[in-house]
Amino acid sequence: MSANQKPILIAGAGVASLLLAQSLRLSKVPFRIFERDTSFVFRAQGYRLRLSAEGLDAIESVLDPETFRRFWDKCGQTGGLGLIQLNAVTGEPVNQPSQAPRGVQNALTSRDGKVVGIARGDMRKVFATDCEEHIEWGREVTGYELTPDGSGVRVTFADGTKSIEGALLVGGEGIRSRVAQQLSRGRLKVYDTGARGIHGQAPTAAFKGLDEGVWMLRDESRADGVVSVITNVRAKDMDDESVQFGWTMVGQPGVIRPPNEDYTIVGKQAADVAKTLTKDWHPRFRPLLEQMNEAEAAFWKITCSRPSGVPEWPNEPCVTLIGDAVHSMTPAAGLGANTAVRDSALLGRLLREAGGCKPGVTAAYEKEMRVYASEAVKLSYSTAARQFGTSIDEESTPTV
Structure with a gap:
């Protein structure tokens, strides 16, 4: 040059x-x-990202071998049966993994049939x-x-x-x-889709009710709309008390409302809204909210081009x-x-x-x-x- x-x-x-x-x-x-x-x-919005095969290949094509190894070491590899939906109130399965939309399922797994993810901050x-x-x-x-x-x-x-x-x-x-x-x-x-979300995280002990895999907990019992939480449970980190797993809550338009429509709020106020929305959820899932790190909770708007x-x-x-x-x-x-x-x-x-x-x-x-x-x-x-x-x-x- x-x-x-x-x-x-x-x-x-x-x-x-x-x-x-x-x-x-x-x-x-x-x-x-x-x-x-x-x-x-x-x-706090630096939640965990799942890497598709195309995304992972793109990253590997750019980084030098040593830097990619460091990147790969930061990634978690999750097995299990793919995306599984559970009824958040009853704890029962909503559908089988094979019923997940093809495009979603393809985006989840990347290498060796595993879901590969990394925290945005680490990336x-x-x-x-x-x-x-x-x-x-x-x-x-x-x-x-x-x-x-x-x-x-x-x-x-x-x-x-x-x-x-x-x-x-x-x-x-x-x-x-x-x-x-x-x-x-x-x-x-x-565009502002009207849907809203809350990011949160909790220690691994809160996830003992879930096996390894990617889980969507879906609550369709509310009169004002559906609320769901998606999370990724990595088996190799389950016994490490220093690790926290993240979860992302999404509500249909009108369900999640931050105080004064202030989406800059981070912390207990966001955590309290998440806990209120899930107060009737199955005991198997309640620890995700009850044991959450309140300081890391954050609201967000869901937008799309x-x-x-x-x-x-x-x-x-x-x-x-x-x-x-x-x-x-x-x-x-x-x-x-x-x-x-x-x-x-x-x-x-x-x-x-x-x-x-x-x-x-x-x-x-x-x-x-x-x-x-x-x-x-x-x-x-x-x-x-x-x-x-x-x-x-x-x-x-x-x-x-």
């Missing part, structure tokens, strides 16, 4: 951005990351290896400016300053990406998008993070093969990304519609 090569600029320091940074580092392509936070902060730490010196903290990205000749780009920040000139800007700063809005001319939309798929916009050779900035998904089917790391691997490979940002790279990336990302968004949305009762009208549903 040329010593005076302009760097790749990356907005956001999330999972997809950091994996792209790893790819660029190994290809010796210079880069800078601009992150709104002032340091790595692993929030972010590994992906940040040897990259932190290239991160500028406390830099909130508000947009970008192209150079007069169109050969470069600068990031604009909330404090009125601008970045150095880059060869390419990659917007990876999540569902409220300002880069995405500017690049797509407003075509990219993220256009169910019809990733829209097109006029290609800009110096700007593109990855991850939730371009395709936000519901938690149903576990496809969001897996699709995001596929973006990172694909874009990183194209940049490596081209020797940096060259004409045609962003067009080639976006053409391929739109195909698999649109399929993933559609599957995520259709699964959420079945499980959570969500519905999006692309003309009238509120956006975030």
Whole structure:
């Protein structure tokens, strides 16, 4: 690579951005990351992610062997019978594993018939290896400016300053990406499905009523809508008192209501809502709530990009998008993070093969990304519609 090569600029320091940074580092392509936070902060929302075969393959294709080994060692491998649904009130099975939707079942298992998962914070730490010196903290990205000749780009920040000139800007700063809005001319939309969730975690002792596997506890007895909890029980960690397993609660629109509709609440108030919603659940499952780490409970809105798929916009050779900035998904089917790391691997490979940002790279990336990302968004949305009762009208549903 040329010593005076302009760097790749990356907005956001999330999972997809950091994996792209790893790819660029190994290809010796210079880069800078601009992150709104002032340091790595692993929030309560940093719940465990399940990795599909495609997601795991994408990560392995980017990382060097030593870093991938460290990543793999952080992952948990869960056996069992796949996704099993239980009636949360009676404790009885809702359906057999073979009845799980094919797309969901395929997304769950990745290698050797096992479910592979990792905490978002742990993934972010590994992906940040040897990259932190290239991160500028406390830099909130508000947009970008192209150079007069169109050969470069600068990031604009909330404090009125601008970045150095880059060869390419990659917007990876999540569902409220300002880069995405500017690049797509407003075509990219993220809809509020109305469904709400709570993330929580509890010590392994609370999960003794469940065997190894991925479980969905589903309560259809409520008059105001269905509430469900999904969790992953890893056998090898069950006897380690220092380990906590996470769970994710989802309620149909109108069921989960944080105080004053404040979704920034973390801690006891969120935990109390979760406990109230599950007070009539079977004793086998009550410990998940009764023994939860209240400080880690957090509310969240369930959002989704256009169910019809990733829209097109006029290609800009110096700007593109990855991850939730371009395709936000519901938690149903576990496809969001897996699709995001596929973006990172694909874009990183194209940049490596081209020797940096060259004409045609962003067009080639976006053409391929739109195909698999649109399929993933559609599957995520259709699964959420079945499980959570969500519905999006692309003309009238509120956006975030």
